[in-house]
Amino acid sequence: MNITTYIQHDFVNPADLAGKQTVVIDTFRATTTMTTALQNGASRMVTVMHVQDAFDLQKADPTRLLGGERNTQKIAGFDFGNSPLEYTRDAVQGREVIMSTTNGTKAVAAAAQSENIVLGCFHNLSAVANYLAKQGKDIVLLCAGTVGKLSMEDFLTAGAIVDALPDNCALCDASIAARDMYRLHKNNLNGVLQHTKHYNTMLQNGLQHDIDFCMQVNTGTVVPIFDGIGFISDKRGE
């Protein structure tokens, strides 16, 4: 298996992802949030680009819940922001959630031509790696990044997935760099993240609890997998 890592979704030529399995990574916070919601029983997480699309889908089916953010803030009229801590079992079990997030949604759209799309974060590292290895197709690790730039938390998540995959995979240079950065810092990820931009933006917005939650490793076995409409829970990573 080849493993290709993109540090930011704007750098992707969508046609290059055809026939591959793509992992979208937006660790702070979209993919952590969606993985958490599915772990807590949400029936499906649907990503949309525009806020109005979310309202339209809720109008068509009022049982749908709306979640998402713009510049780390909850969108007016939505049920949830983008904090994974909001998506409790009481709040989401059995419900479909429409998500509009700045970066994560764009990353999912960039992966549209992939054979399958899954969501990765620290919470489901091992499950995602197991799923990918079982599928056996070439792998794309698609980091959302932050405002067109490499974002360390996504890069480290990608590196952790590379590290968890078999040693005989063929790695692009970015995959090697991500893996080595993860191995260098895995015993103290906060030590490197505390010097990075997105982490500090979140701290300034009072999101320390979200950071702590997003940094939890292997809390579950759910692999969010795209079913053509949104992401549903898949247990093939077990």
Added chain:
Amino acid sequence: MNITTYIQHDFVNPADLAGKQTVVIDTFRATTTMTTALQNGASRMVTVMHVQDAFDLQKADPTRLLGGERNTQKIAGFDFGNSPLEYTRDAVQGREVIMSTTNGTKAVAAAAQSENIVLGCFHNLSAVANYLAKQGKDIVLLCAGTVGKLSMEDFLTAGAIVDALPDNCALCDASIAARDMYRLHKNNLNGVLQHTKHYNTMLQNGLQHDIDFCMQVNTGTVVPIFDGIGFISDKRGE
């Protein structure tokens, strides 16, 4: 000083580089070659995008020499390919050389709005770092990359420059990752490079001697600096 690292020139919004000092890095081989030619007495290295532009400039002044490559091969009718070993003192002293290279030239074009542009490679690491520190402006490390992807040798060169700059610089996430990769591998750069794509493409093309030459560290003090037409030798890095 802020240090921003771009892993590939296609990812640059040229307007973001206005007012900054940009280091273009194409270690295998364009910036190593141009730095070497200036160290060996070339009067100026002019980069052009198209082969015909090079021939036109030579027609206007037949003392000009032509250098460059397409897909690692010398261009027909040119005086030199892109091997730094060709640009000896005997061959280039006092001469202006017109260079057309696949990636390096595009990277220089992407940096056009910068306050100043210099060329970086392993040969002039310390000189470039000294030059940047003296100028005191925000720094952009612009890696050429290979075919739209992160290329490890450029990333490590960028990391080495970050490592050589004062500790109080503010680093973007990519700058942190590049620096950490350099520090992790600095005692055995070949150990990580031998697993990378561009390195192996060069080996397959019989360019082991070029690789060995490009990996030499701090062989001189020339900082190639853009004078509006091309790159001339600057000794302000001493």
